[in-house]
Amino acid sequence: MKKKLDDYISNLKAHFNLQSTIKSTCFLFGSSVTGFWAPSRSDLDVVFIIKNKSLLEDFDKLIGDWKTKNHEILLDGYIVYEDDSKLYSKSLLNEKHNLFPKSLPTPEQWSLKYQSKKIFGEFSLTDILPEVSRENLIDWAKANKQQYWIPYIGKIIRKVKKMPADKYLPIDPAIWIASGAARIKSLELTGKCLSKQNALKWLVRQGGDDSRLIQKLLDNHKYNDEEAEKLKPDDVINIANISLNLLS
Numbered sequence: 001m002k003k004k005l006d007d008y009i010s011n012l013k014a015h016f017n018l019q020s021t022i023k024s025t026c027f028l029f030g031s032s033v034t035g036f037w038a039p040s041r042s043d044l045d046v047v048f049i050i051k052n053k054s055l056l057e058d059f060d061k062l063i064g065d066w067k068t069k070n071h072e073i074l075l076d077g078y079i080v081y082e083d084d085s086k087l088y089s090k091s092l093l094n095e096k097h098n099l100f101p102k103s104l105p106t107p108e109q110w111s112l113k114y115q116s117k118k119i120f121g122e123f124s125l126t127d128i129l130p131e132v133s134r135e136n137l138i139d140w141a142k143a144n145k146q147q148y149w150i151p152y153i154g155k156i157i158r159k160v161k162k163m164p165a166d167k168y169l170p171i172d173p174a175i176w177i178a179s180g181a182a183r184i185k186s187l188e189l190t191g192k193c194l195s196k197q198n199a200l201k202w203l204v205r206q207g208g209d210d211s212r213l214i215q216k217l218l219d220n221h222k223y224n225d226e227e228a229e230k231l232k233p234d235d236v237i238n239i240a241n242i243s244l245n246l247l248s
Contacts, residue, residue: 004039005032008073009119015066016048017120022059025049025121029077029111036195040224041172046077046092047112049123053083056090063092078104087128101129106140107193134191141187145247149184153177153244160233160240168230174239175217178203181243197221203246213239 009028016024030045031037037044050059059079067075078089080100089100101109110132116125156177163169175196182199186192194202200218204211213235220228231239 005037008044008070011066011070012044012046013120015069016062020062022050022055022062023121024059025123025125026119027112027116027125028119029108029116031195033115033117034195036197038197038222040227041175041221043074043076046075047080047089047116047125048078049080049121049125051082053081053088056081105144106132106136107187110137110193137187137191137193141184145184145188149181150244150247153181153240153247157237157240157244160236163233165233167233169233169236170225171217171220171228171231172225174231174236175200175221177243178214178217178239181246185246203242206246208242210238210242214242 009032012026016022016026025048027047027049028045029047031042032044036042048059050056056079063075063079075092077092078100079092080087080089082088087100088097089103090097101112104112109129113126113129113132118125156173160169179196179199182203183194183196186194186199186202197218200214200221203214204218216229217239
């Protein structure tokens, strides 16, 4: 696992730092830094910093080239650049441009401020990020729970209920729901940011008749959807209800 991650990081350095004429800085954050990166399931979360917007088009081409050569791993995160004396970020997934770091979710600001790792470049990241307190994280979790997670899980339940009972479903959405709900609840209670894996472990420890289903998610977390066990709709609905009850 570590060798696979080290290979991706070496590729990043070679592609964006050694072989490129565009001066940039790259930071890792998320599971690749905290030690919970899983080759079959984890994204590679990065922040690139470039000098200004005029370099963005050429840098986008570099991103596209790297994704083509490393299509088995999802590169997630942001390109940060300056425009008209303001900092902006461009998402590597949806390509939206927003003010940086104001538009980032509070846990991502915390992760970038306190747990990111520079792998090359000269620009600083921590100097342009605000301090993030435990109270900031708790307040964000309470709001995000109501605005996103509770409506989202309800929508998933309604969708899965319409599916044939004998249909087998990939496990990844269930892992996303259960770990997401557990991360939000833990953040709300303690102000601590958990990895997906630790969030599932925390949820198993809460016990209950359906903890076996959460344990199944935890056991399959290291596998991709082709290798992992499949779930029937009733199992997904039960997991979603566990998650919903946790947040209610």
